[in-house]
Amino acid sequence: xxxxxxxxxxxxxxxxxxxxxxxxxxxxxxxxxxxxxxxxxxxxxxxxxxxxxxxxxxxxxxxxxxxxxxxxxxxxxxxxxxxxxxxxxxxxxxxxxxxxxxxxxxxxxxxxxxxxxxxxxxxxxxxxxxxxxxxxxxxxxxxxxxxxxxxxxxxxxxxxxxxxxxxxxxxxxxxxxxxxxxxxxxxxxxxxxxxxxxxxxxxxxxxxxxxxxxxxxxxxxxxxxxxxxxxxxxxxxxxxxxxxxxxxxxxxxxxxxxxxxxxxxxxxxxxxxxxxxxxxx
Amino acid sequence: xxxxxxxxxxxxxxxxxxxxxxxxxxxxxxxxxxxxxxxxxxxxxxxxxxxxxxxxxxxxxxxxxxxxxxxxxxxxxxxxxxxxxxxxxxxxxxxxxxxxxxxxxxxxxxxxxxxxxxxxxxxxxxxxxxxxxxxxxxxxxxxxxxxxxxxxxxxxxxxxxxxxxxxxxxxxxxxxxxxxxxxxxxxxxxxxxxxxxxxxxxxxxxxxxxxxxxxxxxxxxxxxxxxxxxxxxxxxxxxxxxxxxxxxxxxxxxxxxxxxxxxxxxxxxxxxx
Amino acid sequence: xxxxxxxxxxxxxxxxxxxxxxxxxxxxxxxxxxxxxxxxxxxxxxxxxxxxxxxxxxxxxxxxxxxxxxxxxxxxxxxxxxxxxxxxxxxxxxxxxxxxxxxxxxxxxxxxxxxxxxxxxxxxxxxxxxxxxxxxxxxxxxxxxxxxxxxxxxxxxxxxxxxxxxxxxxxxxxxxxxxxxxxxxxxxxxxxxxxxxxxxxxxxxxxxxxxxxxxxxxxxxxxxxxxxxxxxxxxxxxxxxxxxxxxxxxxxxxxxxxxxxxxxxxxxxxxxxxxxxxxxxxxxxxxxxx
Numbered sequence: 001x002x003x004x005x006x007x008x009x010x011x012x013x014x015x016x017x018x019x020x021x022x023x024x025x026x027x028x029x030x031x032x033x034x035x036x037x038x039x040x041x042x043x044x045x046x047x048x049x050x051x052x053x054x055x056x057x058x059x060x061x062x063x064x065x066x067x068x069x070x071x072x073x074x075x076x077x078x079x080x081x082x083x084x085x086x087x088x089x090x091x092x093x094x095x096x097x098x099x100x101x102x103x104x105x106x107x108x109x110x111x112x113x114x115x116x117x118x119x120x121x122x123x124x125x126x127x128x129x130x131x132x133x134x135x136x137x138x139x140x141x142x143x144x145x146x147x148x149x150x151x152x153x154x155x156x157x158x159x160x161x162x163x164x165x166x167x168x169x170x171x172x173x174x175x176x177x178x179x180x181x182x183x184x185x186x187x188x189x190x191x192x193x194x195x196x197x198x199x200x201x202x203x204x205x206x207x208x209x210x211x212x213x214x215x216x217x218x219x220x221x222x223x224x225x226x227x228x229x230x231x232x233x234x235x236x237x238x239x240x241x242x243x244x245x246x247x248x249x250x251x252x253x254x255x256x257x258x259x260x261x262x263x264x265x266x267x268x269x270x271x272x273x274x275x276x277x278x279x280x281x
Numbered sequence: 282x283x284x285x286x287x288x289x290x291x292x293x294x295x296x297x298x299x300x301x302x303x304x305x306x307x308x309x310x311x312x313x314x315x316x317x318x319x320x321x322x323x324x325x326x327x328x329x330x331x332x333x334x335x336x337x338x339x340x341x342x343x344x345x346x347x348x349x350x351x352x353x354x355x356x357x358x359x360x361x362x363x364x365x366x367x368x369x370x371x372x373x374x375x376x377x378x379x380x381x382x383x384x385x386x387x388x389x390x391x392x393x394x395x396x397x398x399x400x401x402x403x404x405x406x407x408x409x410x411x412x413x414x415x416x417x418x419x420x421x422x423x424x425x426x427x428x429x430x431x432x433x434x435x436x437x438x439x440x441x442x443x444x445x446x447x448x449x450x451x452x453x454x455x456x457x458x459x460x461x462x463x464x465x466x467x468x469x470x471x472x473x474x475x476x477x478x479x480x481x482x483x484x485x486x487x488x489x490x491x492x493x494x495x496x497x498x499x500x501x502x503x504x505x506x507x508x509x510x511x512x513x514x515x516x517x518x519x520x521x522x523x524x525x526x527x528x529x530x531x532x533x534x535x536x537x538x539x540x541x542x543x544x545x546x547x548x549x550x551x552x553x554x
Numbered sequence: 555x556x557x558x559x560x561x562x563x564x565x566x567x568x569x570x571x572x573x574x575x576x577x578x579x580x581x582x583x584x585x586x587x588x589x590x591x592x593x594x595x596x597x598x599x600x601x602x603x604x605x606x607x608x609x610x611x612x613x614x615x616x617x618x619x620x621x622x623x624x625x626x627x628x629x630x631x632x633x634x635x636x637x638x639x640x641x642x643x644x645x646x647x648x649x650x651x652x653x654x655x656x657x658x659x660x661x662x663x664x665x666x667x668x669x670x671x672x673x674x675x676x677x678x679x680x681x682x683x684x685x686x687x688x689x690x691x692x693x694x695x696x697x698x699x700x701x702x703x704x705x706x707x708x709x710x711x712x713x714x715x716x717x718x719x720x721x722x723x724x725x726x727x728x729x730x731x732x733x734x735x736x737x738x739x740x741x742x743x744x745x746x747x748x749x750x751x752x753x754x755x756x757x758x759x760x761x762x763x764x765x766x767x768x769x770x771x772x773x774x775x776x777x778x779x780x781x782x783x784x785x786x787x788x789x790x791x792x793x794x795x796x797x798x799x800x801x802x803x804x805x806x807x808x809x810x811x812x813x814x815x816x817x818x819x820x821x822x823x824x825x826x827x828x829x830x831x832x833x834x835x836x837x838x839x840x841x842x843x844x
Contacts, residue, residue: 049501052505054501054504054505079507079509082504082505082506083507086505086506087501087502089501089502089505090498091495091498093450093495094495094498094499095498095502096446097439097442097443097499097502097503098414098442099291099412099413099414099442099445099446100412100413100414103412103414106517106518107503107506107508108507109515109517110514110515110516110517111506111507111508111509111514112507112513113513113514113515114515115515116515116516116519119517120517123517139291140446141446141449141450152502155506156505156506159506159507
């Protein structure tokens with residue numbers, strides 16, 4: 001089953017002529033890990049907001065777990081969608097409502113009127129899944145960027161979503177913070193079957209994704225596996241993307257007469273291939 | 282650095298005062314403020330001081346942190362002190378030191394200055410021992426009856442909570458912008474009042490832009506987490522009013538009584554000035 | 555301008571519960587004309603260090619000289635001296651586009667020029683502003699636009715132009731590519747090389763990206779918990795992989811592959827820069843074929 005289905009979805013910001021998203025159609029499998037790539041301003045964040053029903057398409061449809069966001073414009077269905085498709089934003093400083101971690105994590109469950117006993121359960125789950133138990137009573141402002149983003153994920157998880165969208169949530173973090181967040185997200189997908197959509201500028205976050213989507217000027221420029229994507233250097237250039245480091249190196253090696261072949265994305269793959277090539281005879 | 286400010290900053294500890302019900306602490310502060318205002322002589326203020334010192338002792342907050350809150354309003358205190366000295370209406374028998382300054386004027390100005398100092402110190406004991414969230418929770422709970430007359434108690438509490446959350450972030454941001462503009466040669470320290478005010482434009486504009494951007498993003502984050510006003514919200518944390526709180530309120534009652542007694546029976550006490 | 559720090563130490567929130575030693579006995583030389591990289595985790599003291607360079611943070615203990623100006627404690631630097639220093643040491647903070655404030659790009663870029671050289675004529679100002687805009691690759695036509703109407707990447711370049719306008723000898727940038735998309739990132743790195751111009755200017759970048767610093771810098775300093783734990787060329791620094799990994803810092807891809815190959819006896823002394831690395835591997839590979 002598809003977690004998310006875009007059908008000819010078009011969105012225009014009020015007062016703008018040109019749409020930010022132009023007749024976008026694609027679908028994301030339930031339980032998968034997808035990356036969405038593209039230049040700044042290509043419409044990635046707008047697409048994310050459509051999934052969460054923060055905005056509704058002017059034309060076309062966005063269906064989240066079988067629920068059409070247009071039909072959910074009012075009433076309980078809207079909250080059903082927002083509950084099931086949690087969203088983590090870019091700036092770690094602009095997501096927490098409360099000063100203390102625990103008070104912030106309960107914000108979502110309180111909003112949907114969850115009974116207290118259940119909230120207690122969900123905090124425990126959310127803090128455990130994000131490894132933030134030790135910060136439960138800490139002040140949000142004293143946490144590192146990576147810790148803040150994990151708390152933000154906990155705040156989303158407290159609503160037990162089936163989908164988690166990261167809208168460039170690692171872009172303001174240092175490598176350590178990024179790793180923390182990605183580890184947590186990976187675990188959520190693998191162990192809890194949560195569908196993850198990672199909107200990012202980091203090509204190496206894309207290498208082990210199940211599927212990659214590329215947006216360009218509000219249109220879908222590519223959908224397929226990361227391997228397929230990174231084989232198309234012309235497309236990458238046109239979309240302002242680049243190869244992951246190891247793939248870039250592999251390309252240069254190929255050009256310089258070292259036949260490492262196509263399809264290398266990671267350092268491990270390249271190392272293995274080079275060992276093989278240099279070892280023969 | 283701006284983020285050094287301790288006024289209103291929580292001082293983590295597990296003291297009895299920290300563990301009190303925020304509503305009790307708020308009530309207590311209100312009674313304390315009333316007592317400070319009721320006090321008509323130094324005996325009354327002394328009673329208030331004893332109470333204040335007790336509260337600080339039980340809260341295990343360093344006195345220095347409490348005093349730091351006074352540092353922030355030193356100018357205000359000096360200003361009112363000077364005004365009080367200058368505008369003191371001399372009575373018969375007052376000792377004139379020079380010009381309009383009398384001994385009695387100085388004494389009465391000190392009295393008013395102490396009042397302000399006591400108020401600020403008392404309030405900072407509350408904010409140092411209570412997290413912003415439980416403070417707003419307490420306020421929301423105390424004001425709950427007002428919701429009946431359609432007063433937006435919940436929204437007000439939420440606004441307060443968010444404001445408190447964003448203070449450290451915006452303070453940090455202000456600091457960063459000031460440094461960045463200083464690096465571009467901005468000078469905030471010299472010139473007359475007008476040119477100094479003008480020098481603040483390169484700080485205030487980016488700060489405002491950033492505050493709007495943050496507000497926008499925070500709004501999205503709240504919507505995404507199903508915020509829909511107060512209609513069907515539950516509250517995870519229940520405030521619990523314990524015997525400790527009751528005890529504290531009784532003590533505060535005693536404070537009020539003490540101050541009133543000092544006022545009523547002032548004629549029995551030796552005149553201090 | 556040569557920058558020499560010796561025993562630089564600085565503590566935030568001194569004498570409070572939150573006291574934190576941000577710099578601890580930092581000794582470091584940045585030679586003139588260098589493309590210098592500073593790496594380390596958030597909170598390792600990098601930002602505190604660079605803010606010493608233009609006197610934003612006064613030296614608390616230790617010595618610091620920038621060019622022929624002694625910023626050490628006790629040496630009184632007057633306002634004029636400090637201003638001259640800041641004109642010469644351009645400092646670009648993280649997300650500099652968040653510090654734009656003026657109604658037009660021109661005014662924003664001119665802000666620094668006007669502050670540093672109030673005696674200069676309007677014509678000189680115009681020349682400096684347009685030169686700075688051109689350096690960062692912006693058309694003259696953006697000058698009259700509102701900086702808030704530009705794209706993210708353009709805003710950042712305007713902010714950098716606002717620092718370049720005083721024609722600094724040293725340009726210090728705190729994570730200049732943070733938040734940019736790959737194309738924007740490459741453009742910005744190319745811009746930094748244009749400014750560096752083979753050593754005509756000194757460029758100091760704080761970065762988290764090990765591959766980036768390996769490709770671009772000629773000297774590095776590694777900060778950890780307020781201390782400088784390593785300095786040297788990228789080759790020297792990244793040859794100490796074990797120590798870096800103990801600090802939870804990564805090494806460039808070429809280093810990782812080189813180590814794996816060396817371990818299997820398939821070659822050694824692999825260069826760090828990717829182009830050189832590829833050349834060396836190609837040479838080895840051809841050798842095997844023959």
